[in-house]
Amino acid sequence: xxxxxxxxxxxxxxxxxxxxxxxxxxxxxxxxxxxxxxxxxxxxxxxxxxxxxxxxxxxxxxxxxxxxxxxxxxxxxxxxxxxxxxxxxxxxxxxxxxxxxxxxxxxxxxxxxxxxxxxx
Numbered sequence: 001x002x003x004x005x006x007x008x009x010x011x012x013x014x015x016x017x018x019x020x021x022x023x024x025x026x027x028x029x030x031x032x033x034x035x036x037x038x039x040x041x042x043x044x045x046x047x048x049x050x051x052x053x054x055x056x057x058x059x060x061x062x063x064x065x066x067x068x069x070x071x072x073x074x075x076x077x078x079x080x081x082x083x084x085x086x087x088x089x090x091x092x093x094x095x096x097x098x099x100x101x102x103x104x105x106x107x108x109x110x111x112x113x114x115x116x117x118x119x120x
Contacts, residue, residue, distance in 0.1 A: 040116035047083055050076050065104035075111035078102075084110055 045051070053076055061077045062069065078084050081091050081102060094100075102110065112119045 042114060042116040044085065044114040044116075046076060046078060046111060047085070050078055050083060062108065065107060067104050067108045069108060071117075075115045075117070077107045078111050079107055084114065 058076050061067075061079070065077070067077060079101065081094060084102075086094075109119055
């Protein structure tokens with residue numbers, strides 16, 4: 001094994017260790033040494049009728065909109081901005097721009113984000 005081979009192997013090892021510990025962090029978070037260990041706490045909760053939806057209904061909504069999810073305790077999909085509890089000013093601005101209903105990624109993604117969960 002040459003010196004160049006050893007350097008290449010060392011660089012690969014360093015990059016692999018960084019990739020594992022710095023996934024999904026912004027540059028300023030990396031620079032400041034920010035380390036997330038739990039989801040961000042938010043006060044947002046879905047409406048009761050959505051929280052009480054059966055798993056089969058949740059799966060049907062996802063299936064019809066080709067939404068794929070993976071993980072534990074994933075918030076249910078929500079089919080309207082009003083049910084997501086967006087402020088009326090935001091809903092009004094969306095409607096003014098012709099956006100009346102969320103897209104499939106928004107139907108599932110916005111509840112995830114509003115709960116403070118990670119999403120890729």
